[in-house]
Amino acid sequence: MLRKKERGFRKANRSHLGTALFIAVLVMMAFLAMAIAFGVFALRYAVDERVMNEYREVQRLADSYDRLAGSASTLLLTQYGERDFYVRSADGRIMLQRGEDTCDGKPEQVRMYISEERLNVCRDTELPLIYTYAGRMKLDVNGFHRWMNTTGGMVRLAERREKLQLPYWIAVPVSDGAAVLYVRCIYGIDVFDMSVLLTVLAVGGSLSVIFILFLFGYLISAVVKQRRLTNLFFMDEITGTHNWMWFQIKGEHQLSRGRYAKTRFAVLDIVFVNYRYFCLCHSVQEGEKLLCEMDRVINKDLSKGEMCAHYASANFVVLMRYGNREELMRRLHALTGQLEAIDADYRLAFHIGVDPVEPAADANGRILKRRDVNLELEYNNACAARATLTGDDSAIAWFDGKLVEEQKWISIVQEKQQAALDNEEFVVYYQPKYAPGTDILSGAEALIRWQSPEFGLKSPGTFIPIFEKNGFITEIDHYMLTHVAREQRRWLDEGLHCVPVSVNVSRAHFIENDLAEQIRDIVDAAGTPHHLIEIELTESAFFDDKNAIIETIGKLKEYGFTVSMDDFGSGYSSLNSLKDMPLDVLKLDAEFFRGEAEGGRGEIVVSEAIRLAKLLNMRTVAEGVEAREQVEFLEKQGCDMIQGFIYDKPMPGDTFVTRMQGAKPAAPAENKTDAEAVK
Numbered sequence: 001m002l003r004k005k006e007r008g009f010r011k012a013n014r015s016h017l018g019t020a021l022f023i024a025v026l027v028m029m030a031f032l033a034m035a036i037a038f039g040v041f042a043l044r045y046a047v048d049e050r051v052m053n054e055y056r057e058v059q060r061l062a063d064s065y066d067r068l069a070g071s072a073s074t075l076l077l078t079q080y081g082e083r084d085f086y087v088r089s090a091d092g093r094i095m096l097q098r099g100e101d102t103c104d105g106k107p108e109q110v111r112m113y114i115s116e117e118r119l120n121v122c123r124d125t126e127l128p129l130i131y132t133y134a135g136r137m138k139l140d141v142n143g144f145h146r147w148m149n150t151t152g153g154m155v156r157l158a159e160r161r162e163k164l165q166l167p168y169w170i171a172v173p174v175s176d177g178a179a180v181l182y183v184r185c186i187y188g189i190d191v192f193d194m195s196v197l198l199t200v201l202a203v204g205g206s207l208s209v210i211f212i213l214f215l216f217g218y219l220i221s222a223v224v225k226q227r228r229l230t231n232l233f234f235m236d237e238i239t240g241t242h243n244w245m246w247f248q249i250k251g252e253h254q255l256s257r258g259r260y261a262k263t264r265f266a267v268l269d270i271v272f273v274n275y276r277y278f279c280l281c282h283s284v285q286e287g288e289k290l291l292c293e294m295d296r297v298i299n300k301d302l303s304k305g306e307m308c309a310h311y312a313s314a315n316f317v318v319l320m321r322y323g324n325r326e327e328l329m330r331r332l333h334a335l336t337g338q339l340e341a342i343d344a345d346y347r348l349a350f351h352i353g354v355d356p357v358e359p360a361a362d363a364n365g366r367i368l369k370r371r372d373v374n375l376e377l378e379y380n381n382a383c384a385a386r387a388t389l390t391g392d393d394s395a396i397a398w399f400d401g402k403l404v405e406e407q408k409w410i411s412i413v414q415e416k417q418q419a420a421l422d423n424e425e426f427v428v429y430y431q432p433k434y435a436p437g438t439d440i441l442s443g444a445e446a447l448i449r450w451q452s453p454e455f456g457l458k459s460p461g462t463f464i465p466i467f468e469k470n471g472f473i474t475e476i477d478h479y480m481l482t483h484v485a486r487e488q489r490r491w492l493d494e495g496l497h498c499v500p501v502s503v504n505v506s507r508a509h510f511i512e513n514d515l516a517e518q519i520r521d522i523v524d525a526a527g528t529p530h531h532l533i534e535i536e537l538t539e540s541a542f543f544d545d546k547n548a549i550i551e552t553i554g555k556l557k558e559y560g561f562t563v564s565m566d567d568f569g570s571g572y573s574s575l576n577s578l579k580d581m582p583l584d585v586l587k588l589d590a591e592f593f594r595g596e597a598e599g600g601r602g603e604i605v606v607s608e609a610i611r612l613a614k615l616l617n618m619r620t621v622a623e624g625v626e627a628r629e630q631v632e633f634l635e636k637q638g639c640d641m642i643q644g645f646i647y648d649k650p651m652p653g654d655t656f657v658t659r660m661q662g663a664k665p666a667a668p669a670e671n672k673t674d675a676e677a678v679k
Helices: 002-067 070-079 141-151 153-160 191-233 244-256 275-281 284-301 325-340 375-387 401-422 464-470 473-493 507-511 515-526 539-543 546-558 574-580 598-615 628-637 653-660
Strands: 085-089 094-098 108-111 118-122 130-133 136-139 164-174 179-189 264-272 307-312 315-322 350-357 395-398 426-435 440-452 456-458 501-505 533-538 562-568 585-588 619-623 641-643
Touching (some): 244 315, 264 275, 264 284, 264 325, 264 375, 275 284, 284 307, 284 315, 284 325, 315 325, 315 375, 325 350, 325 395, 350 375, 375 395, 375 401, 401 473, 426 473, 440 641, 440 653, 473 507, 473 515, 507 546, 546 562, 585 598, 598 619
Antiparallel strands (some): 085 179, 108 118, 130 136, 164 179, 264 315, 440 456
């Protein structure tokens, strides 16, 4: 979801500005094109209008010449004496002339823009500023500029208000085509015309500049607003600096740059331990101030190419460069010391998870640019490493292959757990309990093993913690109870003298109001007497709903089941639990019998626990016993049963049958230890 959001943001951030610029350029080009087109149209219309007026005069002169031909030609000279013209016959002879002949005598046909009429136009040799080209009348701009500078034409126009006259000749056939009339025409431009033209150009140019300035102002404003929105999007609301989204986008870009291809980076997850307790003791506002101070201290320690962001709650994500592991560890220890010194009145601790990001290389060892960098995955690895840290002291953990294998195993177990249950791959092992002194088999505890076709025999420590976290442990409890009850019934049918077998029930079951009824129904379905099944509860279960547990224990005892407390002494509320819970058996935690107890303190605790259990009419079981001296001590204290490697390890059902048939366990040996826990 986060990467999808990131891609959407990048797309929106990129397309908004690009589209605005593209539209702005199109609008500007369209506006300029329209302005140019309008100016050209107006100019051409004005030129055509004046040229056509001249052409009409020439046409009238030609009509008059045809009407007054011959002896009346003198009248034509008088009537149209203001114009220079001449008539040339087809053989080149001048038949009639008025004024100076400055026509080049080379008529070319031109077409008007507006009227679409076609005229024959010649160039004036005295002032050759108007010429024809490709069927159009053109102004020799360069020649006009030189003429204005050399003759002072613009000065005369300004001082004397003279009209600028641009001559050209129009040729019209007369006498039914036997001759051609050439008339000198003038395209006049006065100061008013030029001022109007300049005014139009100035107004148009000003409007264009204003529009362009407005458009660019709008674009700049849009960019500024977009930048502000981007900053808000990338800003953390607590620290006021950067958030995770900024870190992910910026960090992935940073790691992908070629200049950092050879650089080692580490992604860090820095967590303030017990942050919620700090807020509880002080206030949320004080906690947020401390987070802001953390952000300041971390960023102060960073150099070029490194970055930090507040992820969530008390978590900060950091991208840090390093040369080798020892160098980075020294730096992290120094940073931890700075963070711990933020508040001198409160003991602060920080856990740091580290995931190294090594340079990428091909098969030949050549360093390559990093591609497809996934900072979300890298940070998740750092978090996984940090999650392995426990306690309230500052500590650092690195993500490595062991964590990867553990996560893979968890995934495998969760994927195969239901199939293993359906295929009955879980098998029941039994660890006998013996009466000290007599070594008589008095009971057993049912323990689980996973006989996997793919992975072989797996001890409970490799999968039970996973089941406890994902809730599958409730299915396992039912499975174990069912199989133990069935085997007890089968052994009874075979004539064996069965002993009570204790079955663990997870604390997760105690949210169910009918737990006692479920246990009763499972055992009854197998036809096993209730006194042969002992329900074993861990001490941690007593920290949950106390009333519900007391009610469930009462029902179980009413149905004839024995109820025991496992791991007595592993918690801190054991005595309170004994006061309220109507238990039958007390199992002393194995830690009582491991290690060397200074000054006999352990023996005092064990002896007093046994004495307390007797006063409460409870039997006692000592588990985890591994030495002969421990057996002798427990026998003297009146312990009812002993369970441990000193007698037997957990064993499959067929081996346990031999114990029930009367076979004695192996002789108790000194320090008969095993690395694997009994359970």
